[in-house]
Amino acid sequence: MNLCFILCLVSTSLTFTLVYGGVGSNVSYDGRSLIIDGQRKLLISASIHYPRSVPAMWPALIQTAKEGGIDVIETYVFWNGHELSPGNYYFGGRFDLVQFAKVVQDAGMYLILRIGPFVAAEWNFGGVPVWLHYIPGTVFRTYNQPFMHHMEKFTTYIVNLMKKEKLFASQGGPIILSQIENEYGYYENYYKEDGKKYALWAAKMAVSQNTSVPWIMCQQWDAPDPVIDTCNSFYCDQFTPTSPKRPKMWTENWPGWFKTFGGRDPHRPVEDVAFSVARFFQKGGSLNNYYMYHGGTNFGRTAGGPFITTSYDYDAPIDEYGLPRLPKWGHLKELHKAIKLCEHVLLYGKSVNISLGPSVEADIYTDSSGACAAFISNVDDKNDKKVVFRNASYHLPAWSVSILPDCKNVVFNTAKVSSPTNIVAMIPEHLQQSDKGQKTLKWDVFKENPGIWGKADFVKNGFVDHINTTKDTTDYLWHTTSILIDANEEFLKKGSKPALLIESKGHTLHAFVNQKYQGTGTGNGSHSAFTFKNPISLRAGKNEIAILSLTVGLQTAGPFYDFIGAGVTSVKIIGLNNRTIDLSSNAWAYKIGVLGEHLSIYQGEGMNSVKWTSTSEPPKGQALTWLL
Known part of the structure; x- marks a missing residue:
């Protein structure tokens, strides 16, 4: 820190x-x-x-x-x-x-x-x-x-x-x-x-x-x-x-x-x-x-x-x-x-340190007026101690300091808590109102389509660094490409599924094939890459691969932290008749941000820029869904 x-x-x-x-x-x-x-x-x-x-x-x-x-x-x-x-x-x-x-x-x-x-x-x-x-x-x-x-x-x-x-x-x-x-x-x-x-x-x-x-x-x-x-x-x-x-x-x-x-x-x-x-x-x-x-x-x-x-x-x-x-x-x-x-004698007095036994010591402050303050500490984190200080006996709980503003009377010990306790707890509320005569709670829902919305910002063979592309104007960066699958592929006849293999420098990603959600991959917060691997459903003909890469807060410190990147580095499909297709050098279309964010649908007049659907139950298991 x-x-x-x-x-x-x-x-x-x-x-x-x-x-x-x-x-x-x-x-x-x-x-x-x-x-x-x-x-x-x-x-x-x-x-x-x-x-x-x-x-x-x-x-x-x-x-x-x-x-x-x-x-x-x-x-x-x-x-x-x-x-x-x-x-x-x-x-x-x-x-x-x-x-x-x-x-x-x-x-x-x-x-x-x-x-x-x-x-x-x-x-x-x-x-x-x-x-x-x-x-x-x-x-x-x-x-x-x-x-x-x-x-x-x-x-x-x-x-x-x-x-x-x-x-x-x-x-x-x-x-x-x-x-x-x-x-x-x-x-x-x-x-x-x-x-x-x-x-x-x-x-x-x-x-x-x-x-x-x-x-x-x-x-x-x-x-x-x-x-x-x-x-x-x-x-x-x-x-x-x-x-x-x-x-x-x-x-x-x-x-x-x-x-x-x-x-x-x-x-x-x-x-x-x-x-x-x-x-x-x-x-x-x-x-x-x-x-x-x-x-x-x-x-x-x-x-x-x-x-x-x-x-x-x-x-x-x-x-x-x-x-x-x-x-x-x-x-x-x-x-x-x-x-x-103890303020005055601590700041104006002279101090003496004395040992009162194993793990126990006293620091005594005195000034010219005769004022005296003492701190007696027990640094043993397991065992209480009983000590004699200036001909008086004192009990010190494990891992504690006793404060004696007059070198006689303990006014405070750090291990003895007398303050009351309160607990602030978040209690779940049912979304359905139970009182008679009240309307059922309603949710307004807007679901985005996966992939490029509007026109692509640019198309490039291979991958770009996520942070250098978004410049932190948004957490989101879309990558889309396509692949042609021959109708004679063996996996189509057998009903088996190839797997999508993605490597990324972080921080997280959502994968889609033909606009259907395939899963999420997440890093561990370190600088190292993470791997996403999931079976996917492909069909004969053209298939769209869409990846939504996300950052979850940029680095906060460290040597040359401003040069630590993020984002997708490799995409492959494995399990196609025992071969692997590397899509990393494909032409990828990129779009910075997601549509709802671009339209500011979460605030002010932007809320009216899309069509919302009302429901009494918020949808579950749906990606790219805005709830209001």
Whole structure:
């Protein structure tokens, strides 16, 4: 996922100005934490991505986060949602970034703006516009002039927009950190020296924006000055910044995981999430960000892939529908309260670590006023422990941290969940209304004919790359060809069936012969090809072979991910009198998209562009069927 570090604009001796409600606050940082209004701050942050919820949800989501003990909201900026074509910008609806930032500001919270503009984030094409791939000579995320030109142009546009709206901390806005690039250190080894040059360029480019706030960047293990390296993994308690002048920050603590079609429903127990957060602050952490705190929904065709689901619920503390997920939200709220009780001594005191036995240790923080706070952890994931600390006995459940704000009384243990539990379940509804006097539910149905609709877009011998052909304007690409079968073929006399053998780089396909559905083939989400093999019914004379190739979200990250292709690579018919016919070099007619999509029959006036058939029961087992 998204492993991050912080890129800062200036040295730690400089300050930034934050103004809320007309009151100015100096913002700086040192080796312990961010400093706001002259005070070190322990910050708890929550990722909420504005395009993954609708604007009407934003105020309630942010308020629910605040009630859960959150100080900061964090979001990516989604380049391909904003720059629809070169220089053509969009900031409406779910992509109203300015409005989202102002909702955060109105709630009295801070904002971390991860401009990127590469984001990964299980978002289609990693957030980079597909059109950029087709600008000659472009290679994503390398020391490549076309890519760097457009990346800098968009980054500058976003920075200037935020400045215009006075949203940076120095202007009285909520933005206290910004990000350039994302997860780059993980892939830098693939790009070799070219990657190091690009990372350095990105850092300098960010510095030149003059936003007067620090910048964040992900997973740059050899981060150049003035970069603060931060942690992003399951083991951030063990992380130590490369410089003592840099605070210890965790930019992505994963409370769950995303879903894939055909995959398991991921779940991370709240006890484990709480343990990770408590251990991080026990070991000197100053900022923890949950990725995600509200995951939301991948609306439209924004889900990356292959095979990432529309739901981006993430098993987050606030679920996909904006409801607190209990006990996760409630247990973490109590954790945040307990940590905040220790804030001053954690950030201003000195720490001592002592062993209390096998797998048990205490980190004790004290300051000059005599204040004391302690975190006692049991990292044994199977066995409870009983320990003596400062002449008092304490019971520690397996894999838990106890928080003692006064070094005496345990106010919270990460393994002891007292928050109530709720379960949101989807209950199937019968399509037939049972109440007397009510009409039966009706479905309007439109079924497309398989194969080329209208005129073919082009005809070519052999196959084309699916993505390079559709340019992600649609998920669908039709391929059609024909084959002549002699009436004397033995299989016709015996009543046996030959088989259609298709190889594809993904992601899925539907096969038709003479407009009859023959089956579906699907990849496994990896870069490797998959094979479809099914018996088919052929007749004497001309037979039409039609293949509908589909993508299910484009790659989101990885070395040179923008060059990973998709689509059909080979088509053969086997079992014809013990011989094989290879259709791969045939003349194939191509059509981009499907008819209903082209006519926009799923919205507005487009619904009237086809003839719908009414039925009380939705059809089953029919391919290419639209239901309304």
